[in-house]
Amino acid sequence: MTNSPNIAFLAPHTTDFQIPDGWQRYETVAQLTQANSDVIVIDLPQEGLERAIIELRKSIYPLNLIFSARPANGPLFEQLGDGMLPEATDAVLPLYRLWQQRLHSFNRGQPSTTTEERVLAWLWSRPRSALVPVRAPRQAIPYYYPLVDVLTEDDTINAFSWLQLMQQQGLFAEGELLDRLRQCRECSSTRLNYIDVCPDCQTIDITRQPSLHCFTCGHVAPQESFLKNGTLECPNCLTRLRHIGSDYDRPLENLRCRSCNAFFEEPLVEAHCLDCQHINAPEDLKVREIRRYSLTELGRLKCRQGLTSSLRDDHFDQLNLINNGAFRTLLNWQIQLTHRYKSHATSLMAIKFENLEAAMEQVGEAGGIAAIDTLVSRIREAIRETDRCTRSKENLLWLLLPNTDIEGREALRNRILELAQLLPIAEHSGFRVVVDGYTLPMEMLPQEDAELIMARLSGKLGA
């Protein structure tokens, strides 16, 4: 961990900004990409700022903190930058520390090289950040995700499909829906022209043709055939049609194709792609939803525990964790046993780590993880080989203790609480281990099953 970061100041021209001591000044992005800075401060107008930040993100600074020395806004900077430089330049240091710690704990300290790793690292290193689409009205697809674009090592990746994949893997959560696009089946362009055409010959040269209905003889024909010397006369019965509603009316307004002379009521609507000229039926168009994306709980867990490892490989795995369903089945089985053999005693214990997240942020990711590791290995020592463990939430651990009565349960509880006291992070405010238990058959209520018991216990723990 470096104590004082290298701060680069990028300003091509003379600037009014008082550059603090120790900051390196650069005039071009090219110079900056040759150097090795930790934090970058840019003093450029909006347009230059956006250009510079895109270049920097694509270079050796994909994840570094980048501030603007001037007030800056716009969706692009909001997405790729880290906001305005704090007024007190000293405040950069704690921000940098936090960023560095989080990045250090990401993926067990492995360097991020793939798109997936970089984007996850970005979202991990900046809590509460999200992938926000930015409008690009002139593009064939009028939205793009600047972060995915700049953090992609090659241009072949399709950000939309990639995001969908990440979402299917459970790493990204769908956020606010911002727009819905209809895209050409062939080229995915949204530049479509919806055009009404003749349903018979598909030409666009169609025209509305008002028709008249003669009340006297019931003749219906296009209006032109009724017009005679500036008056209306039925071509069939030669009656003068003088007044709408009493002599004639307009029963229908058909369309006529000027190319094939077809008469029709409803035209066919086609979506013509202006880019590839493909003709789509409107119902065949691809529908794309434009949303914000953020990290899911699972995504955060993977960031912390390493992207290559699966869930079972986490610290708590040393406790021989079984899945929730299996745990509940076992508990139900134990309940049935106690119903059948009254002397049979079984205990259930819930351990909740309160404010784990906040405590970890305080002590740093690495310190927190080390502390949890310690605690888990001590719990392992305290329980028996025949006990079973599961976890229903990240911070809620369940122990099923067969052949354990209330005294045995209380003894275990005290030991766990003592162990928790020994943890280095326990001194910090907020972090607390809460343990509660339940013993069959003494405390059992009629009709209760595993689900209800676990819900009742977690309710007592406030989880």
Place this chain on the structure above:
Amino acid sequence: METIVQAASQIAGEIFGNGGLSEWLLRLFPFFILLELPVYLLIFVGVLRWKLRERHRIPPSRLYTPKVSCIVTCYSEGAETVITLKSLCEQLYPGVLEIIPVVDGASINRETLAAIEGFRVDPHLHPRRTIRPLAKWQRGGRVSSLNAGLHHATGDIVLALDGDTSFDNDMVSQIVQHFADPNVPAVSGNLRVRNRNDSLVARIQALEYLLSIQMSKIGLGEWNTINNISGAFGAFRRKLLTRIGGWDTHTAEDLDITLRIKSYYGRHHFRIPFEPRAIGHTDVPTTFRQFLMQRLRWDGDLYFLFVRKHQRNLSPRLMGWPDFLMTLVTGLFFQLVMPFLIVSYLVVGFILMPLSTIAFVAVLIYSVYFAITLTLYLACLLLVSERPREDLKLLPLVPLFPVFMLVIRCWGVVCTLNEALRRGHEESSMAPWWVIKRGKKF
């Protein structure tokens, strides 16, 4: 005529002997009929003349197509206004038509306003038709609606139309062609009864519109002595309208503006034609009581306009001799004096004459009027009517028509007295009282 009278006198003499009373009556009998006959003759000749001209008429020019603004005054007609607007959109006129429906008292006539605002002109079906509704939130009367519409109108020709009147699709083409003559300041349109099948009262009014309005206006129009441009359907040159200050407050704004335009006849070669082929279909009162109330207003307004408001306008210097004389006879004498004569005759007759004499004279008078009615009706059917089939259905009403006219004449006395003694025009429903109160008193 004299021979007929002599013959009748002979017959009567044979019946009554040489009684002085019947002779005196017979001398009295032709007195007012003889005054009416020349006018009927004039009308009849006018209709014949129109028919002759009509046969050699060139179809409406498609070259003269000025922009036309249609001011449609609406009040509580509701969805019925849509029929009017639709019939205007359907016009075959090749020029631009600007439709301005003006809703008077829009804050209370929500239904009418909603119907108009919901009406859309399909630019593909009806090109060159625009609709610009005006909502007058505060009620101000028909005159204020017309003037508001006139203020927003941009067409060269302005049509003043009623919201309960719809039009044949060649109406605008027919009426506009007259304006090609720069001496035409206004044209009167032809009205037919739309709801003629609603009741007997409506049916007999349909016949009245056909004979007394359509036929007589064709006849009078031929001699450029048209009596009135109907409020429900008139066409004006906008320049002239704005120059004479639009419509004037008070009731009967249609006759008022007609008389005001006519007062230029003496100085200009103006001509107000009647176009029987420009046809509007309007609703008439369906009950007898409603009918009498409408006539109370109409005939009372005649007295108000001729005697009170336009007394000084009625001069040959302003109107020109032909129109002055015609107004004197048809307007003042027939409408205001004749009813009194007829009623007096009736009263005196009933007092002085024996019942058999009354019956004879009644049959005689009836026969004369029936003959006139039948002649006019047949002439209308054969020469004028564009819907002869429909109008033929009114034939059974022809015998009833003279009686109907007698009732109208008698009611005319009430109307005139109501205006002369009670200033009935100030009770008009055509404008709210707070507007009428402020109008200049005549």
